Amino acid sequence: MTQYLEALSGNVTPEMIAVAQSEFLEPEFVRREVAEGRLVIPANKVHLQKSLQPIGIGIALRTKINANLGNSALSSDAQCEIAKVQYAVKYGADTVMDLSTGADIDLIRQRIIDEVTVPVGTVPLYQVCGELEDILDMTPQHFLDAVEHQARQGVDYMTIHAGLLQKNLPMIDSRLAGIVSRGGSLTAKWMVAHRRENPFYEYFDALCEIMREYDVCWSIGDGLRPGCLHDASDAAQFGELDTMGELTHRAWKHGCQVMIEGPGHVPFDQIEMNIKRQIEVCHGAPFYVLGPVVCDIAPGYDHITSAIGATLAAYHGAAMLCYVTPKEHLGLPNMEDVRQGVIAYKIAAHAADVARQRPHARDRDDAMSRARFAFDWEEQFRLSLDPARAQEYYEESRQSTDCDERYCTMCGPKFCAMRTTQELKQIQQ
Ligand code: SF4
Numbered sequence: 001m002t003q004y005l006e007a008l009s010g011n012v013t014p015e016m017i018a019v020a021q022s023e024f025l026e027p028e029f030v031r032r033e034v035a036e037g038r039l040v041i042p043a044n045k046v047h048l049q050k051s052l053q054p055i056g057i058g059i060a061l062r063t064k065i066n067a068n069l070g071n072s073a074l075s076s077d078a079q080c081e082i083a084k085v086q087y088a089v090k091y092g093a094d095t096v097m098d099l100s101t102g103a104d105i106d107l108i109r110q111r112i113i114d115e116v117t118v119p120v121g122t123v124p125l126y127q128v129c130g131e132l133e134d135i136l137d138m139t140p141q142h143f144l145d146a147v148e149h150q151a152r153q154g155v156d157y158m159t160i161h162a163g164l165l166q167k168n169l170p171m172i173d174s175r176l177a178g179i180v181s182r183g184g185s186l187t188a189k190w191m192v193a194h195r196r197e198n199p200f201y202e203y204f205d206a207l208c209e210i211m212r213e214y215d216v217c218w219s220i221g222d223g224l225r226p227g228c229l230h231d232a233s234d235a236a237q238f239g240e241l242d243t244m245g246e247l248t249h250r251a252w253k254h255g256c257q258v259m260i261e262g263p264g265h266v267p268f269d270q271i272e273m274n275i276k277r278q279i280e281v282c283h284g285a286p287f288y289v290l291g292p293v294v295c296d297i298a299p300g301y302d303h304i305t306s307a308i309g310a311t312l313a314a315y316h317g318a319a320m321l322c323y324v325t326p327k328e329h330l331g332l333p334n335m336e337d338v339r340q341g342v343i344a345y346k347i348a349a350h351a352a353d354v355a356r357q358r359p360h361a362r363d364r365d366d367a368m369s370r371a372r373f374a375f376d377w378e379e380q381f382r383l384s385l386d387p388a389r390a391q392e393y394y395e396e397s398r399q400s401t402d403c404d405e406r407y408c409t410m411c412g413p414k415f416c417a418m419r420t421t422q423e424l425k426q427i428q429q
Pocket of ligand 1: 406407408409410411412415416417418419
């Protein structure tokens with residue numbers, strides 16, 4: 001049985017217990033949230049038998065972050081992508097998506113599943129597209145076969161753009177950036193060329209059967225997510241969202257778990273409205289957002305523009321944040337980009353968790369503050385999201401000085417406020 005069906009039957013599974021323990025919650029609470037569809041535990045039974053350590057994704061839990069990896073037709077190889085995945089997990093990615101579109105797609109996916117303990121997601125359309133000369137040659141059966149193949153390999157969640165319908169396509173005419181989702185644009189091209197409805201919508205029930213058999217969690221993709229501020233919150237985006245809400249119910253009826261993908265590029269003042277609308281339209285299913293990027297003029301720094309949006313999105317209820325690296329809009333990320341993207345999103349997720357007052361969320365911040373006030377540099381490094389970077393900066397700045405350990409080069413001994421405060425306390429005693 002899937003996690004969802006187990007929860008509906010009143011069963012608390014070992015996976016739910018593991019999630020409860022890691023989140024300081026009661027197992028029965030986790031079961032209820034899964035049964036209500038507000039919490040998912042992406043855990044393909046094949047991956048579970050190998051190395052997967054289950055995590056939960058839901059509004060009641062610590063905010064999770066996903067790192068997208070995978071090669072392209074023009075860049076990188078299997079070894080390099082595996083190394084990036086390991087790097088992303090090392091720095092704290094809660095899940096990884098293999099978005100490979102180049103050579104060795106099958107090999108890369110299998111190795112990632114075999115080697116990582118976090119849930120693995122994919123966009124199965126990429127494999128279909130890679131195997132064909134032209135996406136227009138795709139048949140629905142070809143796609144179903146690819147989904148089943150990946151489910152058998154152990155993929156824990158799949159993004160499928162099933163909510164983009166013919167009636168939504170004319171709505172993109174007024175956009176500046178059209179369709180920016182790779183899966184969404186390929187699906188739309190197929191629909192227009194064949195004058196047919198979205199095949200993933202038409203075969204949704206058959207897809208659910210496969211997902212249920214392996215307990216693969218749905219990530220219903222937003223093919224019409226806005227790709228620039230101008231296009232945010234438009235009729236195309238929200239028209240597709242309505243269909244995603246309908247599909248959420250259909251997937252639940254099949255006993256599947258569901259997450260909903262979200263935008264994209266959204267002005268800061270529209271983020272709260274977007275999150276609340278998704279939660280309402282999709283009946284509380286966990287919202288998995290990409291950023292959102294809050295301004296379009298900072299290529300090279302979109303890990304920052306998007307982390308700002310992601311923090312607000314998580315504060316208002318997004319359950320998982322898909323990271324963005326500094327290379328967004330510019331090229332395939334390298335190892336350092338992955339590191340910066342993951343850390344930016346750990347900060348966004350953690351800031352939201354503190355603000356939402358999640359259990360024990362601030363413990364580490366308070367420990368860091370105590371270590372700072374005590375000038376305990378080793379402890380500060382240990383508590384850092386990126387210990388190596390913190391230590392590197394500290395030591396680099398001390399190299400050319402005879403700085404002792406009771407201040408740093410920022411203020412120096414005479415102006416170190418914490419040192420002065422400690423002296424102040426001694427005077428008061
Ligand atoms: S010198 Fe300034 S920045 Fe450095 S520890 Fe003291 S107060 Fe903090």
